[in-house]
Amino acid sequence: MEKAAKFRIPIDYYKIMSICVLFLVIAFVMDTPYNIMKNLVVINTSRSVLVSDYIAMAGLSATLVNSAVSVLIFIGLLVINKCQPNGKIIAALFLTMGFSMFGKNIVNTLPLCFGVWLFAKVHKAKFSNYIMQAMFAATVSPLVSEIAFSGEESRIYRVVLAYLVGIFVGFIFPELMEAAKRMHRGYCLYNSGIAGGFIATFAVGLIKFTGAEIQPENYWSTEYTFLLAVAAYAISIAAILFGVIKDGPRKAFGKFFRIIKEHDHDNKDYLLLHGRASYINIGIMCIITTSTMLLLGFPINGPILGGILTVAGFAVAGKHVKNTIPVLIGSIMAAQLNFFDLTTPANALSILFSTGLAPIACKFGWIWGILAGFLHVSVAIFIGELNGGLNLYNNGFAGGFVAITLVPLIILSEKRFGKNNTEKEQ
Helix, strand or coil: CHHHHHCCCCHHHHHHHHHHHHHHHHHHHHCCHHHHHHHHHHHHCCCCCCCECHHHHHCHHHHHHHHHHHHHHHHHHHHHCCCCCCHHHHHHHHHHHHHCCCCCCHHHHHHHHHHHHHHHHHCCCCHHHCHHHHHHHHHHHHHHHHHHHCCCCCHHHHHHHHHHHHHHHHHHHHHHHHHHHHHHCCCCCCHHHHHHHHHHHHHHHHHHHCCCCCCCCCECCCCCHHHHHHHHHHHHHHHHHHHHHCCCHHHHHHHHHHHCCCCCCCCCCHHHHHHHHHHHHHHHHHHHHHHHHHHCCCCCCHHHHHHHHHHHHHHHCCCCHHHHHHHHHHHHHHHHHCCCCCCCHHHHHHHHHHHHHHHHHHHHCHHHHHHHHHHHHHHHHHHHHHHCCCCCCHHHHHHHHHHHHHHHHHHHHHHHCCCCCCCCCC
16 A cells, blocks of 8 residues: 555656547537447447548547547556656557547457566566557557447347457467567567558458458548647647756757657657656648648548657657658658558658658768658558458558568668678668
8 A cells, every 4th residue: 555655657658648638528518428328339330440430430539539548547557557768668558549539449449458467477577667558559459349349140149259259369469579579670660550550460360261351341420620620739849848847948849859869769768867858749740731731632530640649659659840840741651652642640659650661861871761661652552451451550561561571671782882880780
């Protein structure tokens, strides 16, 4: 009891809870509790495969409530397990907030979370060491929904099967995340997307082996661009103010400029390294990505706001202006040149999530960053066919392919031409 009394909820969690409160206020101002609950049932019993914009499927209010509640549940777990915040945890919370607008919900994330908890128990480790992995494991939450809520068979039977599969996937997920990181040596920020991509690809193969097919979804809303853009900018300004208020503008921005000078691709916890100034980075990255989407003519909807929040979250765990802008430039170039219309969902999401390759620009420079972004879009648009929309972090899977292929070529090239800033071979 004495130890429990000493733990105070960190202010970082209050900051994220304030965003959840903003979402809840907007939701209940715009709709009635009855309609919100009815539409939450729609969200939680949907197939949730890519691209399932919950706003188009069930309305803005229910989507915001789903996002807020999903995040608050994990903050509750973090507090119960006395977890102090770090860059990866904050990134995971923003990721949960964003993807709960187009694929994650309470029903399809719980079995994955339980599976990770079981992994910790079996290995006699504290669950507090694995809550982050439990949040990231929801990359394959559509697999749970697809098994439970597609087809005409008994719903109870399918839900039980879906939960057993989800528990198993959650149980193996921490090991797969570690294996994914070893594959790309830290040059892609989305380890969970790579792990989820392999799981989803195997799952699709097994599902098709039975003669079943996975039908893609195409829910894509356009009517709330102004409101959601205002919300994104409000979150940005609040994050910058939060980063400045403790140390004052001069000292805080001094720390921020140290963040954008970071060149170590594998030491990415800006929250632990630079403290609250990392929230300035969150705000600025949120402004850049929101503005980029608007300038390119994309609507701000569930998936795009989810992508913006993901970029913002990883601004405390590896992304900053200097290492993401080159990747964005390359990805926008690729989106302009491919045969798809620029404003298709595939291009929008590929541009946003290409920033997971920021460590390449961070380590090797802006030219390689542009090439990485260009290649990312080229791969991401087509790689989703492998996993049937069951991997929400599909762009992480694509980014892993790019990093695994491109980084050895960069190292070889720089060795050949006498560069001395290449990574040493392990």
